[in-house]
Amino acid sequence: MPTKRAITYLSVAEEWPTLSSAERARRLQRLPHEAGHEFFFDLGAADQTGVLLALPPGERRHWIRLLAPDDVADVIQAAPDDQRGGLLSLLDEPTRAEVAALLAYAEDEAGGLMNPRYMRVRPDMTVAEALGYFRRQAQQRAARDIPTYAYILDSQGKLSGQITLTDLIAGDPAANVGHLMHTNIITIPEEADQETVARLFAEHGLAAAPVVDATGRMKGVVTADDVVAVVEEEATEDIQKLGGSEALDAPYLKIAFGRMVRKRAGWLSALFLGEMLTATAMAFFEEEIAKAVILALFVPLIISSGGNSGSQASTLVIRAMALGEVRLRDWWRVIRREIAAGAVLGTVLGTIGFLRITLWHAITGIYGEHYMLVAVTVFGSLIGVVTFGTMAGSFLPFILRRLGFDPASASAPFVATLVDVTGLVIYFTVASVILRGTLL
Amino acid sequence: MPTKRAITYLSVAEEWPTLSSAERARRLQRLPHEAGHEFFFDLGAADQTGVLLALPPGERRHWIRLLAPDDVADVIQAAPDDQRGGLLSLLDEPTRAEVAALLAYAEDEAGGLMNPRYMRVRPDMTVAEALGYFRRQAQQRAARDIPTYAYILDSQGKLSGQITLTDLIAGDPAANVGHLMHTNIITIPEEADQETVARLFAEHGLAAAPVVDATGRMKGVVTADDVVAVVEEEATEDIQKLGGSEALDAPYLKIAFGRMVRKRAGWLSALFLGEMLTATAMAFFEEEIAKAVILALFVPLIISSGGNSGSQASTLVIRAMALGEVRLRDWWRVIRREIAAGAVLGTVLGTIGFLRITLWHAITGIYGEHYMLVAVTVFGSLIGVVTFGTMAGSFLPFILRRLGFDPASASAPFVATLVDVTGLVIYFTVASVILRGTLL
Numbered sequence: 014m015p016t017k018r019a020i021t022y023l024s025v026a027e028e029w030p031t032l033s034s035a036e037r038a039r040r041l042q043r044l045p046h047e048a049g050h051e052f053f054f055d056l057g058a059a060d061q062t063g064v065l066l067a068l069p070p071g072e073r074r075h076w077i078r079l080l081a082p083d084d085v086a087d088v089i090q091a092a093p094d095d096q097r098g099g100l101l102s103l104l105d106e107p108t109r110a111e112v113a114a115l116l117a118y119a120e121d122e123a124g125g126l127m128n129p130r131y132m133r134v135r136p137d138m139t140v141a142e143a144l145g146y147f148r149r150q151a152q153q154r155a156a157r158d159i160p161t162y163a164y165i166l167d168s169q170g171k172l173s174g175q176i177t178l179t180d181l182i183a184g185d186p187a188a189n190v191g192h193l194m195h196t197n198i199i200t201i202p203e204e205a206d207q208e209t210v211a212r213l214f215a216e217h218g219l220a221a222a223p224v225v226d227a228t229g230r231m232k233g234v235v236t237a238d239d240v241v242a243v244v245e246e247e248a249t250e251d252i253q254k255l256g257g258s259e260a261l262d263a264p265y266l267k268i269a270f271g272r273m274v275r276k277r278a279g280w281l282s283a284l285f286l287g288e289m290l291t292a293t294a295m296a297f298f299e300e301e302i303a304k305a306v307i308l309a310l311f312v313p314l315i316i317s318s319g320g321n322s323g324s325q326a327s328t329l330v331i332r333a334m335a336l337g338e339v340r341l342r343d344w345w346r347v348i349r350r351e352i353a354a355g356a357v358l359g360t361v362l363g364t365i366g367f368l369r370i371t372l373w374h375a376i377t378g379i380y381g382e383h384y385m386l387v388a389v390t391v392f393g394s395l396i397g398v399v400t401f402g403t404m405a406g407s408f409l410p411f412i413l414r415r416l417g418f419d420p421a422s423a424s425a426p427f428v429a430t431l432v433d434v435t436g437l438v439i440y441f442t443v444a445s446v447i448l449r450g451t452l453l
Numbered sequence: 454m455p456t457k458r459a460i461t462y463l464s465v466a467e468e469w470p471t472l473s474s475a476e477r478a479r480r481l482q483r484l485p486h487e488a489g490h491e492f493f494f495d496l497g498a499a500d501q502t503g504v505l506l507a508l509p510p511g512e513r514r515h516w517i518r519l520l521a522p523d524d525v526a527d528v529i530q531a532a533p534d535d536q537r538g539g540l541l542s543l544l545d546e547p548t549r550a551e552v553a554a555l556l557a558y559a560e561d562e563a564g565g566l567m568n569p570r571y572m573r574v575r576p577d578m579t580v581a582e583a584l585g586y587f588r589r590q591a592q593q594r595a596a597r598d599i600p601t602y603a604y605i606l607d608s609q610g611k612l613s614g615q616i617t618l619t620d621l622i623a624g625d626p627a628a629n630v631g632h633l634m635h636t637n638i639i640t641i642p643e644e645a646d647q648e649t650v651a652r653l654f655a656e657h658g659l660a661a662a663p664v665v666d667a668t669g670r671m672k673g674v675v676t677a678d679d680v681v682a683v684v685e686e687e688a689t690e691d692i693q694k695l696g697g698s699e700a701l702d703a704p705y706l707k708i709a710f711g712r713m714v715r716k717r718a719g720w721l722s723a724l725f726l727g728e729m730l731t732a733t734a735m736a737f738f739e740e741e742i743a744k745a746v747i748l749a750l751f752v753p754l755i756i757s758s759g760g761n762s763g764s765q766a767s768t769l770v771i772r773a774m775a776l777g778e779v780r781l782r783d784w785w786r787v788i789r790r791e792i793a794a795g796a797v798l799g800t801v802l803g804t805i806g807f808l809r810i811t812l813w814h815a816i817t818g819i820y821g822e823h824y825m826l827v828a829v830t831v832f833g834s835l836i837g838v839v840t841f842g843t844m845a846g847s848f849l850p851f852i853l854r855r856l857g858f859d860p861a862s863a864s865a866p867f868v869a870t871l872v873d874v875t876g877l878v879i880y881f882t883v884a885s886v887i888l889r890g891t892l893l
Contacts, residue, residue: 022637051637055657144622151623161601161618178601178618182584183591197462197491215682217495220660237677241684242655248688249772255695256768256865257761265773266783270790274797277765281839284761285802289809291753296819302749306742309749313731313756313873320757321697321724321866325717328696332689333705343706350710357714362725369729379736399721425696425865426761433753 022048038067050079057242058087066096074103082108083128083239086115123210124203126243127224127233132163136173136191140184147178162221164231165194171229172200200225203232210235211244212337251335254419255328257284257426280426287430291316294434298441305452307380308444311366311391312437318362319398319436320429323406326351327423330410334420344411348404355403356396363395383451390447394440401439402432462488474507482512490519497682498527506536514543522548523568523679526555563645566683567664567673572603576613576631580624587618602661604671605634611669612640640665643672650675651684652777691775694859695768697724697866720866727870731756734874738881745892747820748884751806751831752877758802759838759876760869763846766791767863770850774860784851788844795843796836803835823891830887834880841879842872 025040032040041049041064053061053076061080065073065088077085077100085104089097089112101109111129118124132150134143143163163181165174174194184193199217201210201224213222214237221236250260259276261268295302295312302309330347333339339347370388374380380387406428410420445453465480472480481489481504493501493516501520505513505528517525517540525544529537529552541549551569558564572590574583583603603621605614614634624633639657641650641664653662654677661676690700699716701708735742735752742749770787773779779787810828814820820827846868850860885893 048637051635055639057656057658147619148622151619178622179587179591182588182618195491197488199495211681211685214678215685216497218497218678218682220676220678236660237681238654238658238660240681241651241677242658244681244684244688245651245655245776248684248692249776252688252692252695252768252772255692256765256772258765258769261769264776264778265769266778266786270793274794277762277794278798278801281758281761281765281798282801282805285754285758285805288754288757288761289806291757292750292809295750295753299746299750302742303746306739306746306749309742309746309752310732310735310739312749312752313735313877314725314728316753317728317731317756317760317866317869317873318721318725320760320869321721321728324865325696325698325721328692329698329701329705332692332696336685336689336704338704338706346706353710354714354717358718358721361718361722365722365725366729369732425764425869426757429757429760429865429869433757437753 022052025052034063034067038064042068042072053079058084058091062088062091065100066092070099073100077103078105078108081128082111082130083115083126083233085112086125089116118203121207122203123201123205123207123224123235124232126207126210126239127203127235129233131223131231131234133166133231134163134176134190136165136167136189136194138190139186140181140188140190140193141186143176143190144181144186147181162223162234163190164223164234165190166231170231172198172223172225172231174198175223198223201235202227207243207247208335209337211240211247214240215244247335251331251421254421255331255424257281257424280424284426284430288433290434291437294437298437301441301445301453305444305448307387307452308390308441311387312440314366315391315394315398315440316433316436317429318395319402319432320425321402322355322358322362322399323402323428323432324425326355326403326406327409327428328425330407331420331423334410334414341411341414344408347407347411351403351407352400355400358403359396359399362399363392366395367392383448386447386451390440390444393447394443397439397443398432398436401435402428405432405435462492465492474503478504478507482508493519498524498531502528502531505540506532510539513540517543518545518548521568522551522555522570523566523673525552526565529556558643561647562643563641563647563650563664563675564643564672566647566650566679567643567675569673571663571671571674573606573671574603574616574630576605576607576629576634578630579626580621580628580630580633581626583616583630584621584626587621602674603630604663604674605630606671610671612638612663612665612671614638615663638663641675642667647683647687648775649777651680651687654680655684687775691771691859691861694861695771695864697721697864720864724866724870728873730874731877734877738877741881741885741893745884745888747827747892748830748881751827751834752880754806755831755834755838755880756873756876757869758835759842759872760865761842762795762798762802762839763842763868763872764865766795766843766846767849767868768865770847771860771863774850774854781851781854784848787847787851791843791847792840795840798843799836799839802839803832806835807832823888826887826891830880830884833887834883837879837883838872838876841875842868845872845875 025044041053044052065076089100092100104112161178163176164172167173174196175198176190176194180193199213199222201222203224203226219237221234223234224232226232253260257280259279261276330339367388370380370391374384409423409428413423414420465484481493484492505516529540532540544552601618603616604612607613614636615638616630616634620633639653639662641653641662643664643666659677661674663674664672666672693700697720699719701716770779807828810820810831814824849863849868853863854860
């Protein structure tokens with residue numbers, strides 16, 4: 014029997030998306046103590062920041078101190094520039110130092126993703142001592158801060174092993190931690206980017222992994238729950254770039270209209286300027302078109318086939334790069350494979366095109382007496398255009414990565430634009446060879 | 454000082470990608486006991502299956518029984534059909550029943566992702582009793598099977614709360630579990646699809662979440678480490694579809710050439726058949742082209758602008774749908790927004806196009822006496838084509854989802870193909886209105 018207008022975790026969760034920041038802060042303050050804290054923990058960084066800034070300054074301190082240093086760093090990154098100093102000053106001195114260190118990492122590096130607080134035990138501790146240490150830590154902080162791994166470091170701070178809470182509970186209380194620890198650990202270099210971190214977690218099904226610097230010294234821990242959000246974010250960015258737009262960096266229905274249009278107009282205009290070269294190329298072949306208007310009929314078909322096969326190839330290569338399946342040094346293997354694939358795909362499309370023209374002509378007779386030569390022109394052009402498109406589409410991500418750009422910028426529209434001009438040149442060149450003396 | 458040719462976890466990890474399944478099995482057998490087990494745990498399901506099948510039948514039992522039921526289910530799903538029964542028969546009876554139940558879930562449902570084994574405690578247990586139960590469980594099984602959450606169920610098997618191992622360690626040993634448990638739990642319906650599961654994990658930063666059936670009865674646990682792999686996989690599928698290809702379902706450099714080409718040829722051919730309509734549309738306007746060859750020059754520019762703006766819009770909408778930011782019922786809000794965005798973007802491109810033609814003519818004079826009318830035709834067509842492309846691109850994912858297809862199939866090439874024919878019709882219609890009496 015629900016109490017009349019009772020403020021519960023679930024009732025707040027339900028109306029949350031429709032509330033202003035001020036209303037959210039008020040609801041959170043009216044929730045029972047523990048439920049309020051849990052609710053606050055469960056929010057994303059942007060929402061946590063909104064709530065914090067909507068609270069009276071005197072209450073912010075209580076809430077921000079509930080968070081682990083890595084979460085505080087996210088909150089501060091989500092705050093407007095002029096509020097960051099104020100939020101930082103609410104922390105106690107050691108936490109402030111930890112957060113400042115995290116903020117110095119780029120947001121998309123392993124170092125920016127990790128929690129600098131972790132359980133450190135000595136190899137000569139007994140299991141009972143380590144458990145006692147775990148217990149004291151757990152009693153001092155919010156339970157969800159406590160990782161389920163403890164790390165064994167040597168005297169230089171270098172990582173030598175890890176042990177889970179479960180190992181400790183199952184182990185002989187008198188045994189040394191050094192005997193029970195696991196030493197085959199997948200570690201993450203502190204400057205590794207998010208994509209690399211995500212790949213390691215996905216490949217090895219990790220629940221947590223230690224971050225180490227170049228000398229093997231342990232810096233912090235990344236946990237799988239943080240990585241899930243990162244993987245979604247990375248994929249969103251890549252997908253939006255692949256669609257020929259800047260990454261929106263905000264939910265589609267929430268981003269302001271003007272901001273969204275600006276993010277889209279940039280690439281569209283750039284592509285449009287590139288595509289203008291097709292008008293120049295077409296002008297170059299104006300005479301041929303005037304002599305044989307029939308050639309113009311197949312222009313969209315030919316160039317779009319190049320664009321489609323090119324964007325297919327670039328997308329496959331970009332994703333394989335993001336997953337670490339393909340590296341820069343694999344470029345020659347990939348290009349060779351794509352040229353072969355392009356030749357096969359071009360032959361398939363060329364054959365369909367050839368049949369379309371000859372059969373259609375047999376029925377309607379619209380392609381004139383030289384229809385067979387036109388069909389051969391289309392057949393040959395498609396092989397050339399699709400092979401070239403596939404090759405260019407697969408090569409472009411390598412060039413972009415080599416030059417230090419994000420390969421995902423080799424979007425379908427970008428590749429299509431690149432390939433369109435070449436497609437026209439290939440088509441009209443094949444035509445002038447095959448049709449010379451008849452139509453041209 | 455490394456032993457000569459010592460077989461270690463790291464040496465095996467290094468050469469792993471280059472080994473055949475038989476060699477992999479041999480390496481694994483030669484690793485020290487614990488390192489071998491850890492290595493096997495760290496493999497993905499496909500590799501685990503490969504190794505299992507390469508082992509002599511007498512040894513398979515040992516290795517497959519190391520795995521938790523959800524991992525066994527993945528291994529069996531990765532095995533060829535004729536090997537599945539044999540692998541299942543290696544399990545002990547209760548595990549076989551659990552795995553069979555998991556295999557009945559679709560692979561991409563929460564039920565197919567969960568581990569049916571979890572720690573269940575009664576609310577009237579004391580903390581000390583619950584910890585003892587944890588300890589016995591941990592001693593009986595491989596440590597990594599043990600989740601760090603325990604769940605409190607009522608007598609009907611309905612979930613009433615959860616508690617972490619850390620809560621237990623930090624808690625008063627004499628306290629009742631029911632008093633310490635957390636009751637505000639984010640649960641996952643058993644039929645939720647992977648995308649929904651991933652979204653819940655990403656939004657709330659979950660480390661684990663219980664799966665419940667429609668009546669609230671607990672069925673198992675999904676952990677963040679499983680979700681990381683799923684999110685990567687889902688994103689890869691979507692990206693490959695967006696690039697106009699079937700999902701490869703295998704790493705790019707590992708998939709057989711013939712299989713890859715078949716997966717790509719299907720969509721390319723379908724798109725090619727659709728694109729043939731452009732030849733039909735062009736034939737319809739053949740007379741206009743013959744009269745004013747200049748019109749043909751801008752065909753690639755106009756139709757590619759429609760395609761580019763359309764694939765931009767469809768990609769943004771598809772990703773927003775996958776992230777749950779946009780639902781089916783939001784269609785009208787989205788379309789309205791996209792029509793407005795399309796009109797703005799079309800005006801931007803139209804203006805660039807207008808300037809290009811008038812300025813280029815001022816320099817070269819190649820566009821003839823009616824260049825201004827041609828520029829106006831291009832300007833007007835671009836507004837129409839880009840607005841239509843944007844609208845069609847954003848609408849198509851809704852139609853596909855409504856019909857039960859994956860919206861990600863509304864790939865950039867698919868949208869471009871759809872928009873190309875319409876683009877031609879819009880262009881030549883605008884041209885015939887503006888140029889009637891002069892060029893036409």
